[in-house]
Amino acid sequence: MHKDQQDDLYNKFKTKIELVSGECYRVNTALEASELVCNVLIEKGIKDVALLNSPISQKGDFVNTFEKKGIIVYTDNFRQVTPDAQAGITQVNYGIAELGSLVQADADVNQRLCSTLVPIHIALISTDKLIPTLKDTMATIHSLPEIPGFVGFITGPSRTSDIERVLTIGVHGPKQLVVVFVDEEVGGVA
């Protein structure tokens, strides 16, 4: 993808996701991502995090970076740890620029445990996985060998307006969503 086009898509995405209370960052390399996420965790006072291993987290050596700062990192046993962990980190498959949406296209239950039960979800994504529109995204998913068992769009933290139509952030899903785009090509998630 052309650099200008990528910048344009990223800017659209960032504008959209910030409108729905998401945080959005962009870095060059997986190592920079590791530093950035580590700082975010410290800033938010996170003591333990559920990390679902992915190309970006491995390339960026996330586990070591965090542990050096005294953060406990869980990389398995997610059914036990995610109900109480303070944050979860997963890599997602695509981003939809038009909507500021992340796309998980993965049947793996751990992908959802680490991104739904935790109060803070940190999503990693390769910048080249940005897709311009919803329509293009549906076509991309449709062109996969088969529709993955679970495809989830995530657009901001969970929300409700069920009481008196007052918007309240953080119901059953995360209360905060942090998205980190990585420009370096490290490969998407399976």
Next chain:
Amino acid sequence: MADKQFKKKISDALDNNVLRGALGRFGDAYVISREKAYEGYDFKEISDNIAEVKSYAASHLDEMIDQFEKQATARGAKVYRASTGEEAKQYILELAKKKEVKRVVKSKSMVSEEILLNKTLMSAGMEVQESDLGEWIVQLAGQHPSHMVMPAIHMTKEEVADVFSGHLHKLNQPVIAELVKTAREELRKSFLEADMGISGANMAIAETGTLIMLTNEGNGRLTSTLPPTHVFLVGIEKLVPNFEDATHILQALPRSATGQQITSYVSMVTGPTPAYYPDGTVQDKEFHIVLMDNGRRKMYEDEKFKKTFQCIRCASCLNVCPAFQLVGGHVYGHIYTGGIGTILTNFVNSEKDAQNPQNLCLQCGKCSEVCPGQLDIPQMILELRNRMGEKTGLPFTQKFALDVVSNRRLFHSMLRMASIAQKPFTKGQPVIRHLPMFLSGLTEKKSLPAVAKVPFRDVFKTIKQDIKNRKGKIALYAGCLIDFVYPRIGEGVIKALNEKGYEVVFPDGQSCCGAPATYMGDRGNARKCAIMNIEALEAEKVDYVVSACPTCTHALKESFKELLHDDPALASRAEELSKKAKDFSKLLFDLGGLTPGGDGIPLKVTYHDSCHLKRSMGVYTEPRKILTDTSGVQLIEMKESDRCCGFAGSYSIKFPELSGPILDRKLNNIEESGADVVVVDCPGCLMQISGGLDKRNPGLKAIHTAELLLDKRKNVKKNRVK
């Protein structure tokens, strides 16, 4: 006709200030957020796409179901077809028993509410927990949802806090953020402990066997992630042919439902996915899909109701409905509320259950304007009303009144008598301010106009028509209100059309257009009126037929054709009439309008769009052009100019308690505009609005466009000569 119990429910709802406040605030905010969400998108194109893919699915229903079942089964799902709610409940109950289920967690499913699934599972000793916040509140309060998208919109935070305190045995403060936190904590346990999850779906994709749900809270994701057994309960109307067809519905549903570009979560589930079992192992979950009919097929096989398949359950029709906004969902009596709810209730519950709520429809058409599935809800409700009328007959007094109306001589002589008999009520004024006893509701919020001393049909004979450059002949169809209450409108119409070079004739045999019968569900009398007028108007002999009442124009253009479609000779005459019939302001505009002019005296006017003129005929720029071409006239737009005034024909007689507040809102908007005069194109709206103004703000006047022209252009010729 609405029965006493139903009337009681309405008055209770109207007395509930909490409900009125919540619904009112939401209705106002909704319009704005919906508009904003669609900014930069072509709503028409999106809704065309939805109508196309959904109508395809509707007309290939068996094929869709077969394909869905085949694909979902190939991916490992177990698909069960339930023809009734009872079958669906038994299937899920048996499955739950087999799996030794103790705790069930549900993400939102209106279908499960429709069949009262929770009751079945709970009486078998299972714990059933709703997890959508609104549904959970309603469940704890022992109520039904009052809105498809926002189940607890009728409750305040104080009421929610009370319900929580009562059930959770600890005090909850009425602070929304705290209440939501409580819900998160309480329901988290249910998600983690549940051994069965039950979900509804917004779409079922035939091509791939995929189920799609849209949620904001994350409950749909958790229900699809944690319990090792997952059941989707889905109405057959959720079928969509191809995977990429879902795009259209994803574009419309969040925007139309809540004014969001997209919900926080969209979850697409295709076949079983792995889940953690209690022993710690990860295996494919037990995955079932129940495709339920429960009266739906009967609805889709009925030509008049087939389009209900195109409904995507966004509830935008409720959100813009003036009646729903006043009474809320519970008055409708069953699970599905509002206009679309009335239709669904008729088929999934019973015709009897729809009998009362169908009365609530004003026929204003606002819902059709915003419907992303292109359903003509008012038309369908009217069809229900007519079928009910044919089956059970109308109450004696209504039937009698309509029989009179369809008998021209009798009706007209009664109106002439009324002009004399009304004297005690008018006390010498042109309006009736009070009526005695049971009729007092009619004049509580508004005055009624008195019947004119001389009907238009007699005035007509005295009008001298001055026609220069004669171009042709136009038949004037007056309709009851112009003929017997507002003859001056007729004079204005003639004067304007004469100026355009047309002679105006008044066929004497004309009578009521039949709209009262049509809207009360009496097709027999409506048909009689259609025939009488087609014969009287002899459209074949004139260039146009003009009416200055959009409800009448709608009858001449549309209803007559529908009523007579089975009689070829009359149908072709109805077709001829339909082609030639035009509403006054539209006709005048199409003829090139009047030469700009007027008395030049400054007059601030605001314009009220009548429902039939704007939404049935798409006419709204034309009258504005006519007004602003009149010198001295300054047009100031009021807020919500196309919102119904609450007249709606017999509605204001059946439900003065609803018509009144709807009128109040209109009057507020008129007053806020700062205009001196409100101009309308419909004598019905004129009667309603001027009656309301007379009681509340007699300094503000309402007049018909034709009358305004008559007033402001009295001396046009003289001016030009100067």
